[in-house]
Amino acid sequence: MRIYLLALNPTDSVSEGFLPAAARLGLDVTVLTDQPAAHRRTHPDIEVLECDVRDHRAVVTRISTHHRPDAVFTNSDHLQTQAALAAAYFGLPGKDWRATLRTKDKAEMRRRLAAAGVDTVWSAEVTEPVAPAGTPYPCVLKPREGVASENVVLVDDPEQLVTQAKEILGRRPGAVLVVEEYLPGELYTLETLGDGQVRHVLGGFHTELSDPPYFIEERLTFVPAHPEPVVAQVLAQLDALGVGFGACHTEFVVHEGRARIIEVNYRAIGDQCDLLLARLLEIPLFELVLRTHLGEQLPADLGARRDGAARLEYPCADRAGALVQAPAAGELTVDGVHLTYRPLRAVGERHELYRTNRDYLGVLRAVGTDQRTVDRVSAEFLAARSWEIQS
Template identity: 85%
Template sequence: MRLYLLALNPTDSVTEGFLPAAARLGLDVTVLTDRPDAHRRICPDIEVLECDVRDFRAVITRISTHHAPDAVFTNSDHLQTQAAQAAAYFQLPGKDWRVTLRCKDKAEMRRRLTAAGADSVWSAELTEPVAPGDAPYPCVVKPREGVASEDVVRVDGPEELVAHTKEILSRRPGAVLVVEEYLPGELLTLETLGDGQVRHLLGGFRTELSAPPHFVEERLTFVAAHPEPVVAQVLEQLDALGVGFGACHTEFVVHEGRARIIEVNYRAIGDQCDLLLAGLLRIPLFEHILRTHLGEPLPADLGARQDGAARLEYPCADRAGTLVAAPDAAELDVDGVHLTYRPMRAVGERYELYRTNRDYLGVLRATGTDGATVDRAVTAFLAERHWEIQP
C-alpha cells in the first residue's frame, strides 16, 4: 500500500513517529515536500519527491504521475487542507477540507463557533496597522494562519496594538492578522483521536508560558483526564467546527469553569509531546493515526495505560547570540522516572531571539507513575546541566 506524506521541513513527529510507524505497517512511503534535500539527508532510505506542497493542484498532479495512492497524509499545520483536498480527489479517507480550513484560519474558526452558538469571542482581521475602535483591552494580535506562538503578542492599549501590528506586517508583507479579546484562565490542551465514528480522548497537558507579552510554551505537564464538564464544553466546540477524523491537538483556557478554545491544530501535538504520549500511554499512536487515513476503524478500546505521569521541559534561549555550551543528548532512569533529553540547537551556531519554539535549546521528556517524583527528577536534571549563550 502506498502512503503519500506531505511535509515542509523535517520534524521529529515525522522522522521519529510517522515514518517508523509506516514501516511497521509495511507501507510504501513517498514524501512530497518543497525541501527534498533536508528530508533525504535525514531519511536516505525513504522515497522523497520535490513538490510545491502548498498548492493542492501540484500535489494532485505529482501523485497522478507517480504510483496510485492508498492514503494521503500530513502532520503539518500548513498542509492539512492540501492533503484533505488531495485525498478527496482520489476518493480516499481523509479530513474534510472545509474543516481543516476553518481550523487553520483563526478568524474563520471564530466566525464558525459564533454562528453555531458554541462560543463568541470579539475578533477582527487586520491588513494594516490600525486599532479597531471597539477593540477590548487587553487583547491578542496574531497571524491569521500562524503557528507555534510566532508573532503572537498581548497588547494593553491601542498604541501598543498599532506598534505591534506595524512591526509584524513589516516582516510579513501581505499577511492578515487577527486581533481578538484576551481570554484569561489556565491554559490546557486536549488530545483526541477519531475515525469519523469513534473518538478517543488521550488526555491532555497543562501548559506554562513565558512572561507576557509573549506566549512561548516552556513546560507541559500531562493530565490524564480533565474534568468532565470541561471536556464536554471543548468537545461541543470541536463538534461545531466538524473535527472528528484523525488526530487533533486543541488548546483552550478554563476560567471560572468555562472552557474556551484558543486554537485547534488538526494534527497530532508536536515538539516531541506526541512521542512522549505514545510511550506514556503504551499505545501505537502513530500507527493508529495512519490507519484512520487508510480507512481502518479505530478499536473501541485503545488499551491505554491509566497510571502515567509525565512532564516536558523546554530550556529556552533568553537572548540572541551563539550557543557556546550545552549538554549532550541523554537517556537515563532515576527513581523510576525515565528521562530523555534531546538538544535542539547545535553548539557554535548563532541564532536570533524569536519568541517562539524556535528559541528552544532542547527538550526534556520525563515519564513515570508519580507526578511529584517526575517533577523532582526534572528539576535535578536541569540543575545539573548548563547552557551558555554569548553575544
C-alpha cells in the same frame, strides 16, 4: 500499500514517529515536499519527490503521475487542507477540507464557533497597522494562519496594537492579522484521535507559559483526564468545527469552569509531546493515526495505560547569540522516572531571539507514575546542566 506524506521541513514527529510507524505497517512511503534536499539528508532510505505542496493542484498532479495512492497524509499545520483535498480527489479517507480550513484560519474559526452558538469571542482582521474600533483591551494580536505562538503578543492599548502590528507586518509582509479579546484562565490541551465515527480522548496537558506579552510554552504537565464538563465543552466546539478524523491537538483555557478554545491544530501535538504520549500511554499512537487514513476503524478501547505521569521542559534562549555550551542528548532512569533529553540547537549555532518555540535549546521528556517524583527528577536534571549563549 502506498502512503503519500506531505511535508515542509523535516520534523521529529515525522522522522521519529510517522515514518517508523509506516515501516512497521509495511507501507511504501513517498514524501512530497518543497524541501527535498533536507528530507533526503534526513531520510536517505525514503522516496522523496519535489512538489509545491502548498498547492493542492500540484499535489494531485504529482500523485496522479506517480503510483496509485492508498492514503494521503500530513502532520503539518500548513498542509492539512491540501492533503484533505488530495485525499478527497482520489476517493481516499481523510479530513473534511472545510474543517481543516476552519481550524487553520483563526478568524474563520471564531466566526464558525459564534455562528454555531458554542462560543463568541470578539475578533477583527487587519492588514495594516491600525487599532480597530471597539477593540477590548487587553487583546491578543496574532497572524490569522500562524503557528507555534510566532508573532503572538498581548497588547494593552491602541498605541501598542499599532506598534506591534507594524512590526509583525514588517516581518511578514502581506500577512493578515487577527485582533481578538484576551481570554483569561489556565491554559490546557486536549489530545484526541478519531476515525470519523469513534473519537478517543487521550488526555491532555497543562501548559505553563513565559511572562507576558509573549506566549512561549515552557513546560507541559500531563493531565490524564480533564473534568468531564470541561471535556464536553471542548468537544462541542470541535464538533461545531467539524473536527473528528485523525489526530487533533486543541489548546484551550478554563476560567470559572468555562472552557474556551484558543486554537485548534488539526494534527498530532508536536515539540516531541507526541513521542512522549506514545511512550506514556503505551499505545502505537503513530500507527493508529496512519490506520485511520488507510480507512481502518479504531478499536473501541485503545488499551491506553492510565496510571502514568509526565512532564516536558524546554530550556529556552534568553538572548540572541551563539550557543557555546549545552548538554548532549541522553537517556537515563532516575527513581523510576525515564528521562529523555534531546538538543534542539547545535553548539556553535547563532540565532536571534525569536520569542517563540524557535528559542528552544532542547527538550526534556520525563515519564513515570508519580507526578511529584517526575517533577522533582526533572528539576534536578535541568539544575545539574547548563546552557551558555555568547552574545
